[in-house]
Amino acid sequence: MPTIAHLSALEILDSRGRPTVRATCELAGGAIGTVSVPSGASTGRAEAVELRDGDPARYGGLGCRRAVGHVAGPIHAALAGKSFADQAALDGALVILDGTPDKSRLGANALLAVSLAFARAVAAERGVPLYRSLANDAGREPEALPRPTINLFSGGKHAGGQMPIQDVLIVPTAPTVDECLATAYAVYQAAAAGTAERYGARALVADEGGLAPPFPDAAAMLDEAVAAIDAAGFAPGRDAVLAVDVAASHFSVDGRYALDPAGGSLTGEEMVETLLGWLDRYPIASIEDGLAEDDWATWPTLRRRAEGRALILGDDLLATNPARIRRAVEIGAADALLLKPNQIGTLTEAAVARALAVAAGWRTVVSARSGETEDDWLADLAVGWGGDGLKVGSITRSERLAKWNRLLAIEAETGWPVVGWPEPR
Numbered sequence: 001m002p003t004i005a006h007l008s009a010l011e012i013l014d015s016r017g018r019p020t021v022r023a024t025c026e027l028a029g030g031a032i033g034t035v036s037v038p039s040g041a042s043t044g045r046a047e048a049v050e051l052r053d054g055d056p057a058r059y060g061g062l063g064c065r066r067a068v069g070h071v072a073g074p075i076h077a078a079l080a081g082k083s084f085a086d087q088a089a090l091d092g093a094l095v096i097l098d099g100t101p102d103k104s105r106l107g108a109n110a111l112l113a114v115s116l117a118f119a120r121a122v123a124a125e126r127g128v129p130l131y132r133s134l135a136n137d138a139g140r141e142p143e144a145l146p147r148p149t150i151n152l153f154s155g156g157k158h159a160g161g162q163m164p165i166q167d168v169l170i171v172p173t174a175p176t177v178d179e180c181l182a183t184a185y186a187v188y189q190a191a192a193a194g195t196a197e198r199y200g201a202r203a204l205v206a207d208e209g210g211l212a213p214p215f216p217d218a219a220a221m222l223d224e225a226v227a228a229i230d231a232a233g234f235a236p237g238r239d240a241v242l243a244v245d246v247a248a249s250h251f252s253v254d255g256r257y258a259l260d261p262a263g264g265s266l267t268g269e270e271m272v273e274t275l276l277g278w279l280d281r282y283p284i285a286s287i288e289d290g291l292a293e294d295d296w297a298t299w300p301t302l303r304r305r306a307e308g309r310a311l312i313l314g315d316d317l318l319a320t321n322p323a324r325i326r327r328a329v330e331i332g333a334a335d336a337l338l339l340k341p342n343q344i345g346t347l348t349e350a351a352v353a354r355a356l357a358v359a360a361g362w363r364t365v366v367s368a369r370s371g372e373t374e375d376d377w378l379a380d381l382a383v384g385w386g387g388d389g390l391k392v393g394s395i396t397r398s399e400r401l402a403k404w405n406r407l408l409a410i411e412a413e414t415g416w417p418v419v420g421w422p423e424p425r
């Protein structure tokens with residue numbers, strides 16, 4: 001049984017230069033795990049609380065010294081010297097120690113960093129790669145790799161709000177990660193050239209490494225993505241399809257959606273019609289947050305009407321939160337879960353979220369955050385937990401490439417194929 005010998009933490013900076021938490025867990029046998037946790041920008045209201053210092057004179061209030069202090073202080077004091085039968089036992093102790101429903105006392109950033117550092121130390125103690133150790137804890141025998149979904153164009157909170165919608169991603173359909181990434185690179189380069197020509201946009205990148213030209217509207221963004229696949233020599237809909245993160249919570253006001261950058265707004269029903277119109281015109285395999293996180297009444301309509309055409313993927317709606325997932329399953333609000341462990345705060349609660357989604361017959365897409373670090377644990381998690389998709393941003397910037405590179409290494413080590421999603425049409 002792993003025994004925690006020592007816990008420590010450090011305030012480090014993420015890909016936006018904002019503070020975040022890195023924690024180290026040392027087990028009694030000498031195995032060590034160190035993990036850095038990410039941070040979102042387009043956060044859902046139901047997410048667990050990332051504890052920030054709030055001192056405006058330091059990092060605009062975003063410092064993480066309190067969260068770091070909680071790891072070295074109360075969490076270390078309560079857990080050091082204790083043995084834990086498994087990850088669930090450790091995470092249960094963390095949740096009790098925090099004592100709040102939203103992790104606001106000790107901070108979800110502090111708790112997740114400890115939870116994952118323990119997982120990494122346990123993998124080291126077992127002498128197996130992290131993905132194997134995580135699969136073992138989930139009672140799985142992994143045999144496939146998640147399909148890369150790669151950010152091409154950014155908007156919304158990741159690109160200074162030049163466009164209401166947040167992401168257009170490409171989903172190559174090749175059978176290997178290696179080929180998928182090579183396809184993504186070619187499409188990205190074609191997109192950079194195409195948008196330079198049509199929008200005079202230099203290839204400067206947004207928070208997740210995607211391009212962010214001044215598109216007049218979402219349809220232009222989608223047109224350009226299809227044109228880039230074509231210009232790179234691939235067949236849109238066959239060699240690569242699209243995924244969209246509409247992130248609609250962030251442009252919805254009082255139940256209406258300000259989708260058009262030129263003005264005007266849509267009702268939920270009109271928003272559904274618009275999204276279905278995109279499915280008619282573009283090869284879209286998945287729509288994430290097509291509606292707002294509190295628009296529970298409209299989500300089932302979208303799910304029903306998109307059935308068999310595109311996944312209806314919940315991010316802000318579900319917040320990797322078991323209670324919200326149960327509600328969504330009950331009313332048929334979605335058929336895929338975007339899984340972000342830092343939305344809920346411990347690995348075990350994220351595993352419960354995943355299990356609920358899988359039991360409902362949903363797909364799962366494991367996702368990074370827009371504020372990331374050079375850590376690569378997310379790729380191991382996606383493989384170990386059998387994610388259908390992996391979403392870590394674009395094919396530029398090292399905090400993104402750390403995850404793609406880790407996936408390439410796992411592919412080289414295992415030779416496993418990429419999962420069979422999306423289904424051929």
Ligand code: 2PG
Pocket residue numbers: 039040041042043044166167208245247315367368369370371
């Ligand atoms: C999302 C994520 C990642 P953020 O909305 O899916 O793209 O963004 O981390 O800012 O919430």
Ligand code: MG
Pocket residue numbers: 245247288289315316
């Ligand atoms: Mg999202």
